[in-house]
Amino acid sequence: MTVPDLSDEDMYRPSARRIERERHKRTRARRATAIATISTVVTAAVLFLVVTGSPGWPATKKAFFSAHYARMALPKVIDGLWLNIRLMVICGAIILVLGMLIAVTRTLRGPVFFPLRALATAYVDFFRGLPLIICLLMVVFGVPALRLQGVTVNPVILGGTALVLTYSAYVAEVFRAGIETVHPSQRAAARSLGLSGPQTMRFVVLPQAVRRVVPPLLNDLVSLQKDTGLVSIGGAVDAVHAADIIVGKYFNYTPYVVAGLVFVALTIPMTRFTDWITARMYRRQSQGGTV
Amino acid sequence: MTADANRPPVLRLESVRKTFGDSVVLRDVDLAVPAHTVTVLIGASGSGKSTLLRCANLLEEIDDGAIFLDGDEITDPRVDPDSVRRRIGVVFQAYNLFPHMTVLDNITLAPRRVHKTARKEAEERARELLARLGLKEKAAEYPDRLSGGQQQRVAIVRALAGQPKLLLLDEITAALDPELVGEVLNVVRDLKEQGMTMVIATHEMGFAREVADQVCFLDGGVVLERGTPKQVFGAPQQERTQQFLRRIVEAGRL
Numbered sequence: 001m002t003v004p005d006l007s008d009e010d011m012y013r014p015s016a017r018r019i020e021r022e023r024h025k026r027t028r029a030r031r032a033t034a035i036a037t038i039s040t041v042v043t044a045a046v047l048f049l050v051v052t053g054s055p056g057w058p059a060t061k062k063a064f065f066s067a068h069y070a071r072m073a074l075p076k077v078i079d080g081l082w083l084n085i086r087l088m089v090i091c092g093a094i095i096l097v098l099g100m101l102i103a104v105t106r107t108l109r110g111p112v113f114f115p116l117r118a119l120a121t122a123y124v125d126f127f128r129g130l131p132l133i134i135c136l137l138m139v140v141f142g143v144p145a146l147r148l149q150g151v152t153v154n155p156v157i158l159g160g161t162a163l164v165l166t167y168s169a170y171v172a173e174v175f176r177a178g179i180e181t182v183h184p185s186q187r188a189a190a191r192s193l194g195l196s197g198p199q200t201m202r203f204v205v206l207p208q209a210v211r212r213v214v215p216p217l218l219n220d221l222v223s224l225q226k227d228t229g230l231v232s233i234g235g236a237v238d239a240v241h242a243a244d245i246i247v248g249k250y251f252n253y254t255p256y257v258v259a260g261l262v263f264v265a266l267t268i269p270m271t272r273f274t275d276w277i278t279a280r281m282y283r284r285q286s287q288g289g290t291v
Numbered sequence: 292m293t294a295d296a297n298r299p300p301v302l303r304l305e306s307v308r309k310t311f312g313d314s315v316v317l318r319d320v321d322l323a324v325p326a327h328t329v330t331v332l333i334g335a336s337g338s339g340k341s342t343l344l345r346c347a348n349l350l351e352e353i354d355d356g357a358i359f360l361d362g363d364e365i366t367d368p369r370v371d372p373d374s375v376r377r378r379i380g381v382v383f384q385a386y387n388l389f390p391h392m393t394v395l396d397n398i399t400l401a402p403r404r405v406h407k408t409a410r411k412e413a414e415e416r417a418r419e420l421l422a423r424l425g426l427k428e429k430a431a432e433y434p435d436r437l438s439g440g441q442q443q444r445v446a447i448v449r450a451l452a453g454q455p456k457l458l459l460l461d462e463i464t465a466a467l468d469p470e471l472v473g474e475v476l477n478v479v480r481d482l483k484e485q486g487m488t489m490v491i492a493t494h495e496m497g498f499a500r501e502v503a504d505q506v507c508f509l510d511g512g513v514v515l516e517r518g519t520p521k522q523v524f525g526a527p528q529q530e531r532t533q534q535f536l537r538r539i540v541e542a543g544r545l
């Protein structure tokens with residue numbers, strides 16, 4: 001409809017004005033990049049000089065940045081990290097599902113659902129308020145103490161359970177916030193098309209809600225990834241515990257630095273990936289424009 | 292047209308081209324809107340009327356060509372778009388009112404934050420405009436609690452509150468009953484009398500005929516036909532225009 005005559009399109013040639021404009025934009029972009037690069041380099045150089053020039057630097061370097069201990073710790077830390085990754089993936093999946101269920105339960109209307117709603121609310125109130133470390137200690141040490149038949153005493157599984165209990169309360173609230181920001185007109189439109197309440201939730205409300213809360217969800221997942229390190233209190237050998245062992249043996253803190261860097265390295269790709277996903281979603285759905 | 296000949300048109304588009312990906316929406320649009328006149332854009336749905344208005348307000352970046360406001364090029368990348376937009380009022384096809392603000396706050400936001408008018412003065416003026424559009428009692432209401440037509444009128448008031456030089460109105464009568472169309476028509480006429488320059492996109496041909504100084508028919512990415520309402524509606528030259536108008540007449544909308 002907008003292009004009635006395609007052959008005409010082949011005849012389009014950018015005008016001198018457009019070429020000049022694009023040249024100007026390129027110049028401006030180049031200048032901005034140059035400024036950014038220079039300021040970054042200067043900042044990094046200053047930081048480097050300040051740190052390495054400080055009086056305690058040689059001692060600090062030996063205690064925290066020793067290449068020897070770094071090489072020794074890295075394989076062990078990486079081995080331990082595998083446990084963190086598994087914990088994070090499995091717990092993360094359970095947390096997302098559980099959190100979503102709790103959130104949806106909390107938004108159910110009508111007196112029939114009152115007990116469910118109350119239960120979900122109580123759960124969130126309790127586990128969101130309970131410090132994670134206490135939850136962990138109680139589950140990891142309390143459950144085995146009960147000596148129940150058939151209940152595991154595996155510290156990894158128990159630690160993971162504690163993480164799930166706490167984190168699904170957080171994640172439920174993130175989902176609920178997302179659900180509540182979907183404009184009521186959307187619900188009205190879906191219901192008037194004949195979709196049932198659950199269908200409206202499933203096809204119209206949740207997809208919009210989830211998209212909106214991807215960044216805070218990711219925040220919680222990254223936080224979870226780090227907190228998987230806490231399962232080491234039950235004796236499981238994860239990346240942090242592996243570092244701990246070496247530190248205890250040689251009184252050198254480099255393994256902690258190595259473990260820290262490995263965790264950081266793990267979260268960065270995940271962040272970039274979700275950034276990319278959300279940007280693509282936005283581009284496809286929105287009107288766009290210059291503002 | 293009353294504009295004196297030596298003053299530049301308030302808005303002028305020169306060979307404007309706008310594409311979205313592969314689809315060329317505006318191919319080569321030329322348009323001049325003299326001061327104190329009303330230009331009405333007509334054309335099929337999807338012909339690019341809203342896009343043209345968004346380009347004029349720098350909400351879209353054009354691919355080629357140039358747009359001038361009061362003789363100054365605004366599409367130059369060196370121009371500050373905020374200073375351009377301050378001089379232009381827009382009413383969007385979908386109103387775009389801020390749902391978290393009352394009607395009064397919607398209207399006084401820009402006067403207070405952008406034009407630094409005192410709250411009292413801004414609210415006084417807002418109430419005056421609301422009263423003129425028959426919305427006096429709705430000042431404290433939230434947009435979602437208004438009818439479609441009421442929202443539309445609030446959007447008009449909001450656009451007027453910044454005292455722009457140029458008003459871009461996208462389908463401002465779409466949600467109105469005939470009586471209110473007449474009302475808005477009067478408002479547009481009043482505004483014109485007071486020296487406002489307007490560009491209006493509409494499917495309401497009766498409205499177009501009543502209010503326009505210049506009618507432009509958009510088709511295939513160009514202004515295919517332009518002239519006074521009498522020329523365009525009375526004796527269209529282009530076959531596409533004739534076809535378009537015939538359909539409208541058949542639908543009983545002219």
Ligand SMILES: Nc1ncnc2c1ncn2[C@@H]1O[C@H](COP(=O)(O)OP(=O)(O)OP(=O)(O)O)[C@@H](O)[C@H]1O
Binds near residue numbers: 002339340341384
């Ligand atoms: N952000 C966008 N991305 C891609 N295509 C777009 C975008 N905005 C508009 N279009 C396309 O540009 C064309 C013109 O749209 P526009 O909204 O300007 O039409 P219109 O003349 O205002 O129609 P209507 O009378 O129905 O309001 C349409 O084909 C539309 O699909």
Ligand SMILES: [Mg+2]
Binds near residue numbers: 341
């Ligand atoms: Mg439109």
